[in-house]
Amino acid sequence: MTNQQAHQLLTMEQLWQFSLEYYSSREVKDACLALQNQFHGNVNLLIALKWLDEHHYTIQEQDWHRVEQSLGRTEALLHHYRELRRKLKTALSDTLYREALQFELQLEKQQQADLVDCINHLTLACREEHSLTQMYCLQLGAEHLQAAFAKPVEALLN
Template sequence: MTNQQAHQLLTMEQLWQFSLEYYSSREVKDACLTLQNQYHGNVNLLILLKWLDEHHFSIQEKDWHRVEQSLGRTEALLHHYRELRRKLKIAVSDTLYREALQFELQLEKQQQADLVDCINHLSLKSRDEHSLTQMYCHLLGADHLQAAFAKPVDVLLN
């Protein structure tokens, strides 16, 4: 697959659908929540990295800071909103809590859109021997979670 083909495949909707499928695996969901809550990792970034791994692409090291910067617009807002939603869980009705969760999902979608826009402006390279998810887990000190992210998506979903 060429760089241009990857950019054509990676749309916000494609990444969102991939996220829903990938996150539906209990093992992946648990690992993602651990990555987020204990290691301060970004689940949307991890899922994007998994998408790139699955398509055998990698981000050039010189572009990594651009990917991290693309999270800037939504990361603090998501973090604060997530904390607020957790506190509200015991104080509000189930209906209001579900509405809060839906709003959080809209913020997640916006963050993914920002990531897709960033990636589609980068020159990707063919993936080398190390996966991006492995690299990200290592960067966060969460190497033990890599096993949950290493399996190909089609294996997890079958």
């Protein structure tokens, strides 16, 4: 597989739609929230890795730091905003809370755009062994969550 072929498959809109579909599974949503809240994992990164897994791509080991660095622009802002939104939940009207959630989604989209841009500048290889989601869960010490991410997306949506 050439890098150009991979780029033709990964767009911001495709990743966002994939995220919405994948996250709609209760099992995946619960595992993603556990990954985020208990293991300080990044759900957008996990979903991008799952997209790569589903297409049998892998990131070369020497490029992993570039992927992590691509999160830097939005990660701290997203984390602080999420914490603030949670603290204000009881003080906000339903309308304001929904607006806060919509703004958080915009930050999530920006983070995904940064990931797509980064991935599209990497030379991807065909995956032969462990999935990227499995490696990420192991890296975070969340290997028990891997079972929720191991199922093919199609199996979750049917």
